[in-house]
Amino acid sequence: MNKVIKVLFLTKYPEKGASSRYRVYQYLPFFKNINFKTQALQSDTSFNLMYRKGYFFKKVIHALKDYLFRMFFIFKNLDADVIYMQREIFAFGSLWAESLFKILGKKLILDLDDALFITRVNKNHNFKWDKASRVKRILNKVDIVIAGNTWIRDECLKFGAKSAVHIDVAEKVQFKNINNKINQPLKAIWLGSPTTSKYLFLIEKPLKKIQDKIGLEINIVGGNPNDIFLFKSKCINWSLENENKYLSISDIGLMPLAQEDWSRGKCGGKARTYMANGVIPVVSDIGYNKTLIKNNISGFLCKTDLDWIDAFYKLNKNIEIQNKIISLNYEYVNTNFNRIKIANNIEDEIIKTYST
Numbered sequence: 001m002n003k004v005i006k007v008l009f010l011t012k013y014p015e016k017g018a019s020s021r022y023r024v025y026q027y028l029p030f031f032k033n034i035n036f037k038t039q040a041l042q043s044d045t046s047f048n049l050m051y052r053k054g055y056f057f058k059k060v061i062h063a064l065k066d067y068l069f070r071m072f073f074i075f076k077n078l079d080a081d082v083i084y085m086q087r088e089i090f091a092f093g094s095l096w097a098e099s100l101f102k103i104l105g106k107k108l109i110l111d112l113d114d115a116l117f118i119t120r121v122n123k124n125h126n127f128k129w130d131k132a133s134r135v136k137r138i139l140n141k142v143d144i145v146i147a148g149n150t151w152i153r154d155e156c157l158k159f160g161a162k163s164a165v166h167i168d169v170a171e172k173v174q175f176k177n178i179n180n181k182i183n184q185p186l187k188a189i190w191l192g193s194p195t196t197s198k199y200l201f202l203i204e205k206p207l208k209k210i211q212d213k214i215g216l217e218i219n220i221v222g223g224n225p226n227d228i229f230l231f232k233s234k235c236i237n238w239s240l241e242n243e244n245k246y247l248s249i250s251d252i253g254l255m256p257l258a259q260e261d262w263s264r265g266k267c268g269g270k271a272r273t274y275m276a277n278g279v280i281p282v283v284s285d286i287g288y289n290k291t292l293i294k295n296n297i298s299g300f301l302c303k304t305d306l307d308w309i310d311a312f313y314k315l316n317k318n319i320e321i322q323n324k325i326i327s328l329n330y331e332y333v334n335t336n337f338n339r340i341k342i343a344n345n346i347e348d349e350i351i352k353t354y355s356t
Contacts, residue, residue: 112152
């Protein structure tokens with residue numbers, strides 16, 4: 001093919017947003033055979049306001065500004081060949097942009113890393129709308145879905161997507177000395193957002209028991225500071241610097257999930273980040289976690305309170321087991337989640353979609 005394809009990457013968040021950073025921005029330096037432009041729906045200001053309570057009118061004003069900026073960007077770049085939508089073009093309103101692109105003969109790619117086709121109530125939004133129905137209509141308009149796991153891929157096909165493929169998320173291995181001291185007590189990290197730290201309530205009893213029996217330092221990075229758990233913990237505001245700092249000092253990474261379809265749509269982001277940073281994943285036994293982690297070999301898959309407790313007992317004061325898991329995970333991530341390799345896979349799908 002002689003023509004150089006022009007691609008618009010329309011992301012949900014700016015680069016500081018984990019979903020957009022992992023799904024799009026980290027690959028941009030490695031694309032060689034396409035021309036591209038990027039634009040985030042949320043500005044940095046909107047992103048910073050997103051999880052703050054109050055500021056209702058300020059949030060509305062900035063959301064409207066974001067909408068107008070995106071609309072302007074779209075009309076300025078109608079000569080694009082492929083539209084790569086990370087989650088969605090707009091967060092609300094009609095699907096006019098998707099329809100316009102289809103009329104103009106553009107190829108539409110939807111990147112999906114959450115089961116947004118499942119109806120859920122989000123208490124953080126003052127406005128309520130049927131997000132799931134909207135996403136299902138988007139699925140019927142796009143040429144292909146790039147899914148974060150195989151379950152999302154298969155569900156999208158059930159809901160009428162023309163085509164869907166699973167492409168994993170890349171992780172950069174952060175090497176650290178794995179033969180250093182044993183932390184006493186063990187240090188655990190939970191990494192996420194204020195809307196998802198509620199999942200720690202699912203394991204607050206076993207974590208409290210572990211703290212009482214063997215001691216455990218728990219750092220919650222990016223969680224809701226108003227959450228009050230049975231166990232003692234420190235809640236740290238998320239920033240990339242804080243994320244890297246607490247990953248570097250942690251032994252164990254927590255990822256509890258509810259036993260529900262929404263959890264089956266999770267793509268193992270936390271667990272993969274833990275693995276890449278020498279932090280041993282101790283996670284719920286559901287969905288993509290079961291593909292990513294080999295129980296008792298590369299981490300621990302937990303169904304019951306006893307499973308969570310047992311994982312910590314196995315790791316406590318056992319530097320040999322810790323180092324063995326860390327070394328195995330470094331090799332696994334380096335081999336399977338290489339950024340250049342996955343960027344090439346995404347670029348290949350873009351070119352293939354344009355050509356069909």
